[in-house]
Amino acid sequence: MSGPAGIVQRQLDAYNARDIHAFIACWADDAQYFEHPSTLLAEGAEQIRERHVARFQEPDLHGKLVQRMVVGNMVVDQEEVTRNFPEGKGQLDVIAIYEIANGKIAKAWFKMGARTLLR
Structure with a gap:
């Protein structure tokens, strides 16, 4: 898979592998990471890495x-994300919107659904 979809897929694969180096390689140095619609959570690859x-x-x-x-x-992307929350293992629905420029993720917006604890 190539083009914008390939970049986003490589980022998702790195996320699932918990490979921070491969994950950050998909993001532009000056990328912006938002909670949808406009709350800036991280600016630049280093802040995204820290997150x-x-x-x-x-x-x-x-x-x-x-x-x-x-x-x-x-x-x-529409995703089901499994996480380890302070109150236990759970899932949430996520809508992720990525803007690709020059072969990297330049901007991303994330809309999170409610947490559902897995029992």
């Missing part, structure tokens, strides 16, 4: 791709 170092320590971390849509340089 994910602790998350990548979670033993059950996994993003399952439900569906993907690509229009030009924009990729929209």
Whole structure:
């Protein structure tokens, strides 16, 4: 897979492998990471890296791709994400919107659903 979808897939694969180096390689040095619609959570690859170092320590971390849509340089993923929350293992639905520029993720917006604890 190549183009914008390939970049986003490599990023998801690295996320699931908890490979911070491969994950950050998919992001532009000046990338912006937002909580949808406009809350800036991290600016630049280093801040994005810092956000994910602790998350990548979670033993059950996994993003399952439900569906993907690509229009030009924009990729929209629907995912089911498994995480280890303070209150226990759980899942949440996520919509991720990626803007690709020069072969890297330049901007990303994330809309998180409610947490559901797994029993």
